[in-house]
Amino acid sequence: MVTKIGLDLGYANITISDVSSGIFREPSVALIDRESRRIASVGNAALSEENTNGMVLVRPFKNGLLFDHQLTQGIINTAVKAVLPAERLRCVVGVPSDFLPKQEKELFAMLNAAGVSDCFSVNRALAALVGAGYSPAMSVISVNIGAASTEIAVFSDGVITHTVREAVGxxxxxxxxxxxxxxxxxxxxxxxxxxxxxxxxxxxxxxxxxxxxxxxxxxxxxxxxxxxxxxTEDIIGVFEKPLHKLFMAVAGAIKKIPIDNVEKTFKNGIVLTGGASLIHGLDIMMSKVLGVSVTRPDDALDSVAKGLSRINTFIPVKGRAANKNVTNSVAKYYENKKST
Ligand SMILES: Nc1ncnc2c1ncn2[C@@H]1O[C@H](COP(=O)(O)OP(=O)(O)OP(=O)(O)O)[C@@H](O)[C@H]1O
Ligand SMILES: [Mg+2]
Missing domain, CATH: 3.90.640.10 (ATPase, substrate binding domain, subdomain 4)
Structure with a gap:
């Protein structure tokens, strides 16, 4: 039996999605011993013991990057344990658009060490689009606003023609x-x-x-x-700086739409996801400021993880174990699956 999961290692939340058993979400924090750096607890348990003497609370996935190998491995082990034992575990993990091949290799090795047999990685904005219920083969802009970063991707008939990570969330x-x-x-x-x-x-x-x-x-x-x-009235207007940074980044992506695809892309507009997109009225304001239609699903917090597990069901099964970035093949896998 192969269990197919999606894994989103976010700055605020670690989310595992399994198409059949649903969503498992925990805060991505660990409580570690200040001296030995040993992990005492992870997730909600770590938050509830935050004030223990000699312990410090850390978040390991700032800006999508993995800066502490031991810590990341410990957190991944705990997350994967939640879905093990499965005879064979196949995982699609979300990666930032500026993730380096070297970092991806390290991440795959950590997932393998935690018990994942086959690992695939996918651009997080692509996963968010699929998780929101859209086809990866269309022309559209995906904007995923997380806690630390915003991932943006321009899709032109299923090909990512521009993708960027902006440090605002x-x-x-x-x-x-x-x-x-x-x-x-x-x-x-x-x-x-x-x-x-x-x-x-x-x-x-x-x-x-x-x-x-x-x-x-x-x-x-x-x-x-x-x-x-x-x-509510007190804090109206306090978000001006981050909003400005966010809108400038999305406007920059709009300018990158290939000219012969502008009309098609504007028909579909922006698909907005990520926990921080849930601020009341952000979809409306983005649409007014940028002059593009904006759609936001109700479950925008889990779109990346849901998309990752859905993508896992499109990827054709190969006998041999694989560690591979499949971002550029997802649209093709999706079309093939649809026609079978
Ligand atoms: N109802 C809400 N209104 C406003 N913000 C919200 C709401 N619910 C969650 N958030 C915010 O969403 C963020 C977490 O979102 P998400 O889980 O998508 O981030 P992440 O994936 O962990 O981060 P990143 O993608 O940057 O690594 C937090 O900043 C949180 O405060
Ligand atoms: Mg995220």
Missing amino acids: GEDFDKAVKQYIYEQGDVNVSLSVARAIKEKLGSVWSGKENDSVDIEGTLSLTGNRVKMNIT
Whole structure:
């Protein structure tokens, strides 16, 4: 029996998708011993033990890059254990558009060491498009806004003619909320409090007024704890900088559409996914600012993982174990599968 999974190693979340058994998502954090660097726990367990003495909480997948081999291997082992034992595990993993062949080789080796027999990798914006329910053979723009990065790909009749990773994501929105609260009264809040405020109140378009949240922060001068009430109206406008960076990046990609494909691509517009795309009204604002239609699925947080597992079902089965980037073959696999 071959179990076919999709694996998305994000900065905020590790998500495994299995077409038959669904989605398994954990925060991509590990609690490690400050001295020995040994991993004590991973995911939600690590978050609940965050304040243990001598331990430090780390996020290993900043900007899609794997900067600590031991840590990454430990996290991958834990994630893969959630789907093992399978007689044979076949995994499609999402990779950033600027991932180097050397890094890809290391990632495959780590997945093999964790028990994955066959590994394939795919551009994350392509996986997001398929996960949102679109054909990889069409002309369209895929924009996936994660926690640290935004992956953009221009598809021209199934071929990726331009792809880029921009270092802007949900955490930049969190930092904007944190900065706003600090400027209001020298009050410090943690990034996780700022993130919770953003997720509850964050809005860039009308339709989400009159909501508020009570928070606690620390007065920077005295260190005293203070209580505050933040409203939706308070944080309207705080996202200007990250939004500007995001729109400039997407506008840059629009300019790269091959001229003879502009009409076709504009018919389909932008497919917007990723957790940070869930800020209220971001799809509407992007569409107004850039003059392109924007569609966002309800399950935008899991689009990459869902797409990866769906792509796994298109890839033809070969007897021999493989480690390979199949980004450029996905449209062909999809068309072949459709015609059988
Ligand atoms: N309802 C929501 N409103 C606004 N932001 C949200 C919402 N739900 C999740 N997010 C944000 O989505 C981000 C996580 O999204 P996602 O899981 O796609 O990132 P990731 O894949 O881990 O990161 P990356 O792709 O950069 O490696 C976080 O910044 C989180 O705060
Ligand atoms: Mg992501």
